[in-house]
Amino acid sequence: MAEESHRRWLWTIARSGAAALLLGGLVAGAGAGRAMARQKVDAPKPNILFIMSDDHRWDGLHAAGNPHVITPNLDRLAAEGLHFTQATMHVPQCSPARAQLLTGLPPHHTGWYSNQSQRPEARSPDSFDRFPRVPELLRRAGYRTVLVGKWHLPHQPWDIGFSDVRTWLPGGGGPYRNIPLAQGRSREVKPIEGFTQEAFADSAIGFLESDDARTQPFLLWLSFTAPHSPYQPNPPRIAKQYEGKRSEDLRPPTFKGEGRTRDWLHYYEAITLLDEQIGRVLHTLQARGLSDRTMIVFSGDNGFMMGSRDWDGKVLPYEGSIRVPLIIRAPGVAKVKGPTDAAASSLDLPPTFARLAGVPPPAEWAGRDLSPVLAGTRNHGIDYAVSEFADTTSKEFGRYAYRLARTPSHKLILWHDPARPDELYDLRQDPHEATNLAGQPRAQPTEARLRRTLDDWMKKTADPFRTERR
Numbered sequence: 001m002a003e004e005s006h007r008r009w010l011w012t013i014a015r016s017g018a019a020a021l022l023l024g025g026l027v028a029g030a031g032a033g034r035a036m037a038r039q040k041v042d043a044p045k046p047n048i049l050f051i052m053s054d055d056h057r058w059d060g061l062h063a064a065g066n067p068h069v070i071t072p073n074l075d076r077l078a079a080e081g082l083h084f085t086q087a088t089m090h091v092p093q094c095s096p097a098r099a100q101l102l103t104g105l106p107p108h109h110t111g112w113y114s115n116q117s118q119r120p121e122a123r124s125p126d127s128f129d130r131f132p133r134v135p136e137l138l139r140r141a142g143y144r145t146v147l148v149g150k151w152h153l154p155h156q157p158w159d160i161g162f163s164d165v166r167t168w169l170p171g172g173g174g175p176y177r178n179i180p181l182a183q184g185r186s187r188e189v190k191p192i193e194g195f196t197q198e199a200f201a202d203s204a205i206g207f208l209e210s211d212d213a214r215t216q217p218f219l220l221w222l223s224f225t226a227p228h229s230p231y232q233p234n235p236p237r238i239a240k241q242y243e244g245k246r247s248e249d250l251r252p253p254t255f256k257g258e259g260r261t262r263d264w265l266h267y268y269e270a271i272t273l274l275d276e277q278i279g280r281v282l283h284t285l286q287a288r289g290l291s292d293r294t295m296i297v298f299s300g301d302n303g304f305m306m307g308s309r310d311w312d313g314k315v316l317p318y319e320g321s322i323r324v325p326l327i328i329r330a331p332g333v334a335k336v337k338g339p340t341d342a343a344a345s346s347l348d349l350p351p352t353f354a355r356l357a358g359v360p361p362p363a364e365w366a367g368r369d370l371s372p373v374l375a376g377t378r379n380h381g382i383d384y385a386v387s388e389f390a391d392t393t394s395k396e397f398g399r400y401a402y403r404l405a406r407t408p409s410h411k412l413i414l415w416h417d418p419a420r421p422d423e424l425y426d427l428r429q430d431p432h433e434a435t436n437l438a439g440q441p442r443a444q445p446t447e448a449r450l451r452r453t454l455d456d457w458m459k460k461t462a463d464p465f466r467t468e469r470r
Contacts, residue, residue, distance in 0.1 A: 045142065045217040045357050046333070047294035049285065050349075052101075052221075053274055054094065054150060054173070054228040055314065056300035058087070058323035059252040060271050066252040068264075070241050070272045073279035074327065077298060081329025081337055082374060084344040086408045088322045088385045092302035092314045094172055095152045096390075097346065098223075102153075102160055103131045104350035104365040107390040108463050112153075114315075114391035115172070117398070125155050132362040134350050136161025138219050141359045146207050149200045149223035158185050162221070164212070167192075167203035173228050176270070195235060197226050201277035208284045219353070222281065223301075227270035234269040238276070242269055255320075256432040257307040267306070292331050295356060297349065300324030308432075315389060315397050317404045317413045317423075318433055322387050328374065330356070336376040341408045344370055345385035366461045383407060384450075386457045388465070392416055403465050405454040412438070412450035416469060424450070 058064060062071045063078040064085065090100055091107050091114075099112035110131060111119030121127055135145040139161045146164040147157045152172040157165045170187045174180070179196045180189035192199050204222045207213055242265055250264035251257065278298070285291045305311040305320040314321045326344055328334070333356065347367035354361045355369045372380040384407045392401045401416035411433070413423040424438040424447050437443035458466035 044293070046330070047213075047217050047290060048138075048143075048219045048353055048357070049281075049294050049296045050219065050221050050353075051278060051281070051296070051298045052149075052223040053271075053298075053300045053325070054223070054225050055302060055304040056227055056271065056274075056325060057252070057303045057306065057320060058085075058300070058325055059254045060227065060267075060300075061325050064252075064325065065254065068245075068250045068252065069268045071275040073275045073282060074298065074325070077278075077282070077296065077329055078327050079338065081296065081327050082334060083339045084326040084328070084342060085339050086341050086385075087299070087324055087326035087344045088346070088387055088406060089300070089302050089324050090345050090347045090385075090387050091389060092316075092321045092387065093389070094150075094228075094301055097301045098152055099128075101346060101349060102133055102135070103128055104134060104347070104362065104367060105131055106347065106366060106388060106461060106463070108388065108465065109364075109461070114389070114394060114397055115152075116394035116396050117391040123154060126159065128155055128160060132365070133161050134353055135219060135221070137354060137359050137362075138357050139163055141357050142216060143357065144212060144216050144218040146218055146220045147223075148203045148207070148220070150225050151223070156185075156187075164207070166207060167199055169225065173225055176226075176230060177233055195233075195273070197224050197273050197277045200224055201280050204281050205284045208281070208288055208290065213288065213290065217357070219357075224274055224277070226274040227267050227304075231263060231266035231270045234266070234273050238269050238273045241272060254431065255306070255308065256434075258310050259307060262307045262312065264306070267304075295328070295330040295333065297353075298325065298327045299346065299349070300326075315400055317387065317389070317402050317411075319427070319431070322404075322406075328352075328370070330374050333371065334374040334376075336374070340373060342370070342373045342380060342382040343385045343406065343408055344373070344382055345387070347386075348382070366457070384453055386454065388463075390465070401465075403454060403458065403463070405450045405457070407450070410446050410450060412447060412454060414454065414465075414469065416465065418469070 059066050061074055063075040089097055091097055093114055095115045096107050096112050099110050103110055107113045111122030139145045145162045147162040148166045150169045165184055168182050170182055176196050178191050180191045182189050247264040248261045302314040303321045303323050308320045348370050351361040351365055351367045352370040373382055386405055388403050389401050391397050404413045409428050411425045422438040423436050425433040
């Protein structure tokens with residue numbers, strides 16, 4: 001099976017430029033000659049299709065144990081690939097999450113702290129030029145780098161390294177129908193007719209059906225806006241699948257909410273429309289003969305609390321906010337499939353993309369290559385993740401700055417505000433994070449271990465939080 005997978009990766013060798021023919025010289029002799037030739041074929045680089053959803057809770061998938069949400073395409077992807085059931089975002093908010101994914105760096109390095117707060121120099125359109133950027137690294141390595149969908153940064157995508165900018169949203173969100181979108185190397189937006197998620201899928205499919213998708217390896221960065229509010233309108237065919245359902249009956253089994261019931265009905269409709277459009281893209285990938293040589297990564301950009309702790313957004317260090325769906329299907333690379341409890345972080349995606357593209361990850365990247373997990377390595381070392389919210393100044397969220405270390409079993413939260421007590425939770429016994437164990441004698445070994453883990457990480461990444469909090 002491994003040999004067959006390897007052969008499938010040796011695709012269109014002549015057209016991709018992956019082959020190099022090395023000819024030995026003719027050796028002349030008296031009355032005779034001999035030609036010697038040697039052919040060396042390097043395995044071509046995989047395509048990378050990175051699909052991102054927006055405000056998508058980790059349990060907003062049927063495959064995550066939620067029987068109420070309809071996600072057949074993502075469920076199939078989770079079965080065919082690795083489903084990281086413990087995945088988290090390093091920074092759980094839309095704009096800084098994208099800055100982190102593009103640069104491979106945490107907010108305290110880039111200065112892109114939150115939607116509301118950035119260091120003054122970070123707001124400059126060229127401020128990311130001094131950092132490594134995933135699209136630029138892959139472009140230099142021979143990739144066609146393609147952007148479709150939500151952007152939510154002031155930097156120009158073509159300056160970040162995207163060689164091909166298609167249908168995109170310069171801002172952070174908008175209506176689900178007839179939304180103004182930009183085309184190509186311009187921020188000028190014009191209304192489009194139809195549903196927003198369909199427009200993004202159409203643009204991605206247009207690229208996959210073009211010759212450009214076959215002449216060189218590609219990174220297709222496809223960022224949807226679902227299921228970010230306003231959740232609707234959705235096509236009648238989607239709404240029909242939830243006909244007769246009520247929001248109060250649709251809470252995930254993993255959810256504990258307080259107060260009024262939030263709009264689970266339309267939130268799920270948005271997820272199902274997203275799933276349908278992802279299915280269209282994956283079908284095109286298959287129909288064009290690209291599926292077996294394309295690594296597919298699906299991730300949320302952050303979770304959404306949906307009323308848990310009486311909070312309707314993200315940002316906070318709790319499970320509904322920081323945990324996201326993450327699925328990786330990597331033909332010819334992944335040796336295992338199904339659910340894994342590896343503690344993957346969004347910080348780990350840039351190094352993984354780079355390694356699979358044959359590019360050494362920059363030394364300043366704090367993330368880890370997930371290839372050992374994909375390969376089924378038992379002691380892969382992906383056993384904890386760190387998250388941060390580095391905005392200490394904005395009126396909206398400045399009081400919520402924190403750092404946290406999380407394993408599949410426990411989470412330690414340290415707040416920037418010294419008036420807030422530290423928090424420690426046993427996530428297996430207390431998944432709703434109701435009982436704070438920080439300072440309790442029985443939890444002392446676990447707390448001490450997580451404090452060391454977090455302190456080592458802050459030291460390694462020169463995180464100012466380490467000294468500011470003392």
